[in-house]
Amino acid sequence: MTRIFVVDDNPTLLHYLRSVLEQQDDWHVCNEAHNGREAVEMFPQIKPDLVVLDFQMPEMNGLEAARQIIKISPDIPILMVSLYLSTQLAEEARKAGIKGACAKSEIHCVVNAVEALLREETYFPN
Numbered sequence: 001m002t003r004i005f006v007v008d009d010n011p012t013l014l015h016y017l018r019s020v021l022e023q024q025d026d027w028h029v030c031n032e033a034h035n036g037r038e039a040v041e042m043f044p045q046i047k048p049d050l051v052v053l054d055f056q057m058p059e060m061n062g063l064e065a066a067r068q069i070i071k072i073s074p075d076i077p078i079l080m081v082s083l084y085l086s087t088q089l090a091e092e093a094r095k096a097g098i099k100g101a102c103a104k105s106e107i108h109c110v111v112n113a114v115e116a117l118l119r120e121e122t123y124f125p126n
Contacts, residue, residue: 003030005048007039009057036060040068055082063096070097077117090124
């Protein structure tokens with residue numbers, strides 16, 4: 001069972017991401033956080049296999065949270081999701097050590113991206 005940690009400040013999107021991810025037979029959302037700071041604080045105790053992380057959140061954005069999580073666990077695959085994913089944001093995510101990025105509006109993209117990250121590949125829009 002793959003343990004996925006989902007981080008998003010929007011309760012509706014958090015619920016949506018959870019339901020989409022848990023439709024996959026071997027995936028389980030092991031915990032949720034509502035902002036980047038909470039994600040960084042919770043991460044060491046949760047020890048997930050993968051993190052799905054929103055970009056735009058209060059207290060600490062997804063890029064900064066990812067940088068701090070990667071300091072704790074350099075090999076953790078992180079997928080950053082955003083309502084407005086630009087080429088520039090995807091490039092900043094890559095530089096931060098994030099393994100994939102996709103738009104929340106393309107939910108099939110989230111599933112494909114998680115599958116790629118679990119195969120130790122990267123997933124970025126062209």
